[in-house]
Amino acid sequence: MIVIGRGGHARALGLDTSEAINSDEWPAFFADWRLNTDDDFLNSACEVVVAIGDNTARKRVVEMVETDGAKVVGKHNAALSGYPPAGLQQQPGSMVLLSSQVGAHVILNTGCIVEHDCRVGDFVHIGPGAVLCGTVTVGEGSFVGANVTVLPGRVIGKWATVGAGAVVTKDVPDGETWVGNPARPMRSGADPRALANHLSSSGHTQSSLARELGVSKSMFSRWATGAYNPSLKYATAIERLINLPADWWVDRGGDHVAR
Secondary structure, three states: OEEEOOOHHHHHOOOOHHHHOOOOOOOOOEEOOOOOOOOOOOOOOOEEEEOOOOHHHHHHHHHHHHHOOOEEEOEOOHHHOOOOOOOOEEOOOOEEOOOOEEOOOOEEOOOOEEOOOOEEOOOOEEOOOOEEOOOOEEOOOOEEOOOOEEOOOOEEOOOOEEOOOOEEOOOEOOOOEEEOOOOEEOOOOOOHHHHHHHHHHHOOOHHHHHHHHOOOHHHHHHHHOOOOOOOHHHHHHHHHHOOOOOOHHHHHHHHHOOO
16 A cells, blocks of 8 residues: 655654554555656556645645556545445544435545535535535535534535635635625735726715715725725725726625625
């Protein structure tokens, strides 16, 4: 058996070199494998553990290993012994409950809970202490951070990220990063140049607009630079006063615009 990966994730799986050299369960040989298709030590007789925490990197390595004909294996507990997906890596204390399905090459980190009737796609990483509260779907390649709670029935799209400690109350679209409680899209903020153009064409300055809105210039400056989003009341007023497109602030800040 060959292990690819020497970092913290590999050690957390129990793949420490000092223990594995004389272990019957885990390999005595640790490969320093450069991601080069010219490497030819892999073949159909090899079993490989891809102990890499990053989802994108893990997928890349798995595809290369399988191209060379080797079998990717994982580490899982007895609760999943009836249907262990290829390459599943299950840390101590993690649980998958009734009627849930877990895809290939998934990481279930320490103490996470996948409640009943969940669907977890390939190459997903569920962080330590995270809880999927039943009938949750997590799309391929997504990362659910430590101590995240996903409420029942929510869908996390493909290759999305949910930051540590978030509480997911709404569906998360593909490829987006959501944070907070309740979880919302990570705000990209206003585009200062776009706002300046709208200010110029409307005849306003930041100072004059701040006065008309009844807020300080420093507060408006924070809105204009994307450091902070205005409440819905002020966002709507700004859109009206300088002819911004409807929902201009919401489009740039998601639900970070207070309602």
